Amino acid sequence: xxxxxxxxxxxxxxxxxxxxxxxxxxxxxxxxxxxxxxxxxxxxxxxxxxxxxxxxxxxxxxxxxxxxxxxxxxxxxxxxxxxxxxxxxxxxxxxxxxxxxxxxxxxxxxxxxxxxxxxxxxxxxxxxxxxxxxxxxxxxxxxxxxxxxxxxxxxxxxxxxxxxxxxxxxxxxxxxx
Numbered sequence: 001x002x003x004x005x006x007x008x009x010x011x012x013x014x015x016x017x018x019x020x021x022x023x024x025x026x027x028x029x030x031x032x033x034x035x036x037x038x039x040x041x042x043x044x045x046x047x048x049x050x051x052x053x054x055x056x057x058x059x060x061x062x063x064x065x066x067x068x069x070x071x072x073x074x075x076x077x078x079x080x081x082x083x084x085x086x087x088x089x090x091x092x093x094x095x096x097x098x099x100x101x102x103x104x105x106x107x108x109x110x111x112x113x114x115x116x117x118x119x120x121x122x123x124x125x126x127x128x129x130x131x132x133x134x135x136x137x138x139x140x141x142x143x144x145x146x147x148x149x150x151x152x153x154x155x156x157x158x159x160x161x162x163x164x165x166x167x168x169x170x171x172x173x174x175x176x177x
Contacts, residue, residue, distance in 0.1 A: 008131030008168040009051035013124035019154040020049040024171035053129035054099025089116035131165030
C-alpha cells in the first residue's frame, strides 16, 4: 500500500489569541487525491482546537481519545495531553498509531506525539507535517517583525509553506480562540 502524504498544521499564539491552521491537501504517492481535507477541528465544547498530521483514522482516534481525557479532567488540556501521551506510548494498540497532534486552548499550545512527548513551544509557534518547517519559520519571522494578528500570521505563513512544499496546498482551514 502506498503511503498518504501531505499535511501542514501550524499553531500561532499572539496578542492574546491563538490560531490553528491546516492545509487541505492529501497526496497518495505523487498524486493529489483531495484538495479540501479538514485537518483542524474544534473539540470539547468548541474550547479546544486540534490539528493532525499522519494517518486520518489514527488522527480521528486520537482526537476522540483526547476529548475523552478532557471530559475526565474537566477541560484541563495540560493534564489531558499528558495522560494521552502516556497512554499513546505505553498501550500496544495506540503505539502503532501514526500521527502527530497539535492541541491548543486559550492558554496552551502542545505538540503531542506517540513517543510520549508533550512539547510546549518557546515562542508561541509550532508546526508539524511536511510543510511544518517552512510554516514555522515563516510564522516566527512574521511574529517578530510584522504587525499582524495571530490569524493573519497563520494565513500568511501557510501561504508561504504552500509555495515551498509540494505536499501542502493553499486551501487552508484556520480556527481561532
